[in-house]
Amino acid sequence: MQNIEDKKERFILAGVHRGLRDVLSDTTDESIKELRELVKAAGGEVVGELVQNKADLEASTYMGEGKLMELCELVGNMEIDAVVFDDELSPIQLRNITDMLGCKVLDRSMLILDIFAMRAKSGEGKLQVELAQLKYRLPRLRGMGTELSRTGAGIGTRGPGETRLETDRRHIHRRISALEDEIKEIKKHRTLIHNRRKKDGTITAAIVGYTNAGKSTLLNTLTDANILAEDKLFATLDTTSRAITLEDNRRILLVDTVGFIRKLPHHLVEAFKSTLEEAVVADFLIHVIDASDPQMDNNIKVVESVLSDIGATGKRILEVYNKIDKITDHTVVLGANTNSVMISAKSGLNIDKLLLAISDTAPGKKHKVKALIPYSEGALVSELHTRHKVDNEEYTDGGTLMEIWVDSEMYERIKGYCL
Numbered sequence: 001m002q003n004i005e006d007k008k009e010r011f012i013l014a015g016v017h018r019g020l021r022d023v024l025s026d027t028t029d030e031s032i033k034e035l036r037e038l039v040k041a042a043g044g045e046v047v048g049e050l051v052q053n054k055a056d057l058e059a060s061t062y063m064g065e066g067k068l069m070e071l072c073e074l075v076g077n078m079e080i081d082a083v084v085f086d087d088e089l090s091p092i093q094l095r096n097i098t099d100m101l102g103c104k105v106l107d108r109s110m111l112i113l114d115i116f117a118m119r120a121k122s123g124e125g126k127l128q129v130e131l132a133q134l135k136y137r138l139p140r141l142r143g144m145g146t147e148l149s150r151t152g153a154g155i156g157t158r159g160p161g162e163t164r165l166e167t168d169r170r171h172i173h174r175r176i177s178a179l180e181d182e183i184k185e186i187k188k189h190r191t192l193i194h195n196r197r198k199k200d201g202t203i204t205a206a207i208v209g210y211t212n213a214g215k216s217t218l219l220n221t222l223t224d225a226n227i228l229a230e231d232k233l234f235a236t237l238d239t240t241s242r243a244i245t246l247e248d249n250r251r252i253l254l255v256d257t258v259g260f261i262r263k264l265p266h267h268l269v270e271a272f273k274s275t276l277e278e279a280v281v282a283d284f285l286i287h288v289i290d291a292s293d294p295q296m297d298n299n300i301k302v303v304e305s306v307l308s309d310i311g312a313t314g315k316r317i318l319e320v321y322n323k324i325d326k327i328t329d330h331t332v333v334l335g336a337n338t339n340s341v342m343i344s345a346k347s348g349l350n351i352d353k354l355l356l357a358i359s360d361t362a363p364g365k366k367h368k369v370k371a372l373i374p375y376s377e378g379a380l381v382s383e384l385h386t387r388h389k390v391d392n393e394e395y396t397d398g399g400t401l402m403e404i405w406v407d408s409e410m411y412e413r414i415k416g417y418c419l
Ligand SMILES: Nc1nc2c(ncn2[C@@H]2O[C@H](COP(=O)(O)OP(=O)(O)OP(=O)(O)O)[C@@H](O)[C@H]2O)c(=O)[nH]1
Pocket: 209, 210, 211, 212, 213, 214, 215, 216, 217, 218, 228, 229, 230, 231, 232, 233, 234, 235, 236, 237, 258, 259, 260, 322, 323, 324, 325, 326, 343, 344, 345, 346, 347
């Protein structure tokens, strides 16, 4: 016998296709397909969809009334638990639609927040998700009201970890300011870490990209980090960092970050600013792109626009076209950007090329030189030992013969001794 708890909530997807020039803000076949994946990621089952072609959204009901009636019928006939809309609904739209449909009504933002709530592991991640959820809910409490409290739980109502989301307005206000204080403290701590890294001369690269592009898989392949990498949206919420050492001994700290998606809820981006700051303070960015995704070009645009939203602009970007094991026509991808490599993070294909590209992109690139340093320059030799990689060293009549990796600054100092 099937346990009631195991029964998946049945969803209908709904949206309005407006024929917008900016397809990324519209409801399209692709955004609906992605919404389907989001429902799946939240643990629900999609049993139907209804998209209306209509140039303008209705201010109070989002869809036209006739279409909503149609939706209402579907809900009744198909034993639907919830309808999820492909846009963020305004408080008034949410309330009116909920009144009409008599079932649970969610929107894209709520669904994404719900998935984030399930996936958040670190203390910081949980605080940020809860803050985004509460800020989203506050103006919508009445709209969510009866249905969500009657059904009590399920998709769209889950808080991070074991916590239950507040439903009382006064408590929510109090909780929001407590969360903001806590996040401020964490941010201070993060700034300390960033400053220390800068002082130590640590080079950092943030791995950014659309959700499911293969960021965590890449970090695993490069460093054996064992980060959760799964074929599901938003597998990674918490930043993980691991260092790699390049041939010239430069250590690069690679920071895995949360994936981006189209129509990312505004409150979420706000709340996750301190996590996303990793991309803002990084020395350069590694943008992982799923080259096997037909939506590749749009996904790149979404990532670029979120990066600009959070202020991660003007940085060197290494574009990494991933999953090339899944595609046959490589010409589509090639030539997109001069600073790009094609790899398979999963099979390890072209990881050597990627490491060379990382070495070229990261600041402070070193070159191997051969130098004969006179014995009178003992301090210089020891400095070279502490800060640079020495491949070979011999004591000759004319001084210490060294094969060393030096950056341009050190090269200027020793070029008179170079052979
Ligand atoms: N075929 C193939 N699959 C890959 C490759 N790289 C990653 N994948 C798969 O793509 C899926 C997503 O990989 P992740 O590394 O979790 O992606 P992510 O970018 O970290 O995703 P989020 O954390 O959700 O943003 C997993 O099933 C990986 O096994 C690749 O080079 N080839």
